[in-house]
Amino acid sequence: MPGAGTAMTADVHRVVDAVWRMESAKLVGALTRVTGDVGLAEELAQDALVAALERWPESGVPAKPGAWLMATAKHRAIDTFRRAERLERKTTELGRELADREQAEPDWTAALDEVVEDDVLRLVFISCHPVLSREARVALTLRLIGGLATEEIARAFLVAEPTVAQRIVRAKRTLTAARVPFELPTGADFTARLSSVLEVVYLIFNEGYSATTGASWTRPALCQEALRLGRIVAELTPAEPEVHGLVALLEIQASRLAARIGPDGEPVLLTDQNRSRWDRVLIGRGLAALRRAEQAGRPLGPYGLQAAIAACHARAASVEETDWLRIAALYEALAEVAPSPVVELNRAVAVSRGYGPAAGLELVDALTDVPALRGYHLLPSVRGDLLVQLGRLDEARAEFERAASLTRNEREQALLLDRAAACGPAGRRLEAEA
Amino acid sequence: MRFMVIVKASEDSENGVLPTEQELAEMGAYNEELVKAGIMLAGEGLHPSSKGARVRFSKDSTPTVVDGPFAETKELVAGFWILEVSSREEVLEWVKKIPFRDGEVEVRQVFTADDFGDALTPELREQEDRQRATVAAQHGE
Numbered sequence: 001m002p003g004a005g006t007a008m009t010a011d012v013h014r015v016v017d018a019v020w021r022m023e024s025a026k027l028v029g030a031l032t033r034v035t036g037d038v039g040l041a042e043e044l045a046q047d048a049l050v051a052a053l054e055r056w057p058e059s060g061v062p063a064k065p066g067a068w069l070m071a072t073a074k075h076r077a078i079d080t081f082r083r084a085e086r087l088e089r090k091t092t093e094l095g096r097e098l099a100d101r102e103q104a105e106p107d108w109t110a111a112l113d114e115v116v117e118d119d120v121l122r123l124v125f126i127s128c129h130p131v132l133s134r135e136a137r138v139a140l141t142l143r144l145i146g147g148l149a150t151e152e153i154a155r156a157f158l159v160a161e162p163t164v165a166q167r168i169v170r171a172k173r174t175l176t177a178a179r180v181p182f183e184l185p186t187g188a189d190f191t192a193r194l195s196s197v198l199e200v201v202y203l204i205f206n207e208g209y210s211a212t213t214g215a216s217w218t219r220p221a222l223c224q225e226a227l228r229l230g231r232i233v234a235e236l237t238p239a240e241p242e243v244h245g246l247v248a249l250l251e252i253q254a255s256r257l258a259a260r261i262g263p264d265g266e267p268v269l270l271t272d273q274n275r276s277r278w279d280r281v282l283i284g285r286g287l288a289a290l291r292r293a294e295q296a297g298r299p300l301g302p303y304g305l306q307a308a309i310a311a312c313h314a315r316a317a318s319v320e321e322t323d324w325l326r327i328a329a330l331y332e333a334l335a336e337v338a339p340s341p342v343v344e345l346n347r348a349v350a351v352s353r354g355y356g357p358a359a360g361l362e363l364v365d366a367l368t369d370v371p372a373l374r375g376y377h378l379l380p381s382v383r384g385d386l387l388v389q390l391g392r393l394d395e396a397r398a399e400f401e402r403a404a405s406l407t408r409n410e411r412e413q414a415l416l417l418d419r420a421a422a423c424g425p426a427g428r429r430l431e432a433e434a
Numbered sequence: 435m436r437f438m439v440i441v442k443a444s445e446d447s448e449n450g451v452l453p454t455e456q457e458l459a460e461m462g463a464y465n466e467e468l469v470k471a472g473i474m475l476a477g478e479g480l481h482p483s484s485k486g487a488r489v490r491f492s493k494d495s496t497p498t499v500v501d502g503p504f505a506e507t508k509e510l511v512a513g514f515w516i517l518e519v520s521s522r523e524e525v526l527e528w529v530k531k532i533p534f535r536d537g538e539v540e541v542r543q544v545f546t547a548d549d550f551g552d553a554l555t556p557e558l559r560e561q562e563d564r565q566r567a568t569v570a571a572q573h574g575e
Binding site for chain 2: 014015017018019021022065221224225227228229230231232235236258279281282285
């Protein structure tokens with residue numbers, strides 16, 4: 001039966017992929033601990049993967065595929081180690097040094113059998129090391145922790161495969177050159193390094209969340225990947241409230257993925273979303289993660305606060321039932337720990353919902369001179385919206401027109417010009433002037 | 435992809451026989467592994483069907499309640515996991531690791547709306563980006 005073998009091989013390949021996803025981080029982590037070189041560790045793990053792809057179609061998938069991969073990688077590691085040692089023996093004097101090393105080797109072998117809880121966490125920290133560029137951190141994290149192939153990462157970020165491959169090669173070289181140790185950071189360094197990890201997870205999520213395209217590796221899958229990474233890191237660092245804050249934020253945002261896209265693929269704003277399409281399982285998980293962040297007994301950080309805001313929306317059955325007062329207060333807290341004009345603008349919107357358009361307008365007016373917002377079309381757009389609610393239609397029209405001139409998006413421009421037109425014809429005084 | 439892993443009932447589970455200490459420890463370790471892998475969304479064990487009920491619907495009458503227990507033990511559900519993984523193969527590899535010595539587990543994919551990605555054309559991307567900024571600015575996402 002021609003074809004049957006090929007089909008079976010394809011099936012086995014999918015199983016190998018699945019096992020790889022489950023086991024690769026542990027595998028590479030253990031190998032890095034022992035070899036001290038993440039690049040070499042990954043090569044050894046890849047060798048084991050190739051061996052599985054070669055052998056499993058014939059031998060069948062072993063009962064404990066993870067253990068099989070580990071044993072194979074271990075043999076490769078020992079071969080490599082011995083080859084290097086033989087080379088060294090040729091070029092160096094035989095002496096005490098070598099005798100020491102021969103004694104050390106059995107320990108080294110045992111070290112690979114040992115399961116060390118921190119291996120994966122160390123690998124996370126190395127992948128997100130500040131010595132690497134952001135792109136490199138993202139690629140390396142997806143590769144080493146997520147177990148994604150270079151090709152999958154390339155498709156997810158809409159870049160060419162060689163680009164990603166290059167990024168990963170260079171990242172590994174940089175880590176080796178910088179002699180980044182395979183250990184957990186401590187003290188203040190831990191906090192700084194952890195925030196780099198969280199940033200990487202957040203970047204991956206946003207890439208999936210903001211850029212849902214028709215690519216074959218769908219963008220929601222990238223969100224899923226980030227969620228999985230976030231959950232893994234949260235379990236590895238359970239005492240860190242910001243990790244739970246980030247996971248809460250991602251779970252709740254991911255709960256809206258389906259509702260954010262209309263039947264024709266058009267984006268749907270939060271206020272217009274059909275809330276029955278929100279994923280209740282993810283909301284439940286998000287709220288639980290937020291509770292974990294809050295239970296740490298420290299004030300929430302930027303991710304935790306954003307999660308708390310997202311939670312207000314998630315708990316509300318409708319826009320009207322949303323606790324805008326609480327959202328406004330949370331934005332105020334967020335503006336304190338992570339000040340930004342965009343956060344201020346968000347706060348203004350929440351204040352206008354909670355305390356009325358006049359209060360919101362006051363905050364927006366304070367932002368009109370902020371340089372960072374000068375070309376930002378949402379500022380006049382929000383201002384116009386509040387002016388309409390206050391019945392100041394002439395001013396509102398001008399704001400919508402200004403917003404329309406600032407956006408390059410035609411659809412949005414049309415919408416803003418419609419809103420401007422809806423404010424009625426220009427006032428008499430303006431007409432007289434013209 | 436989300437899967438429901440359905441654990442079928444056994445004589446023991448229907449008779450309310452509690453798992454041994456060793457079984458509990460093994461199951462605890464397995465669940466921990468699922469959580470640490472970031473894939474476990476939910477997982478619960480169910481009381482015997484004697485504490486349950488069935489509600490039957492028909493177009494001619496109001497719903498009728500039938501109290502448990504129910505006879506067809508092997509068709510009953512004794513527990514479940516909801517797992518989020520990237521492929522059918524992955525969920526099956528995880529299921530093979532469940533520390534059971536006998537019995538049967540059924541794996542079913544859960545309907546989710548995560549397949550809508552194909553409905554989008556690349557041109558929508560920029561628009562989507564902008565809309566996202568709007569959402570972010572106006573609604574505190």
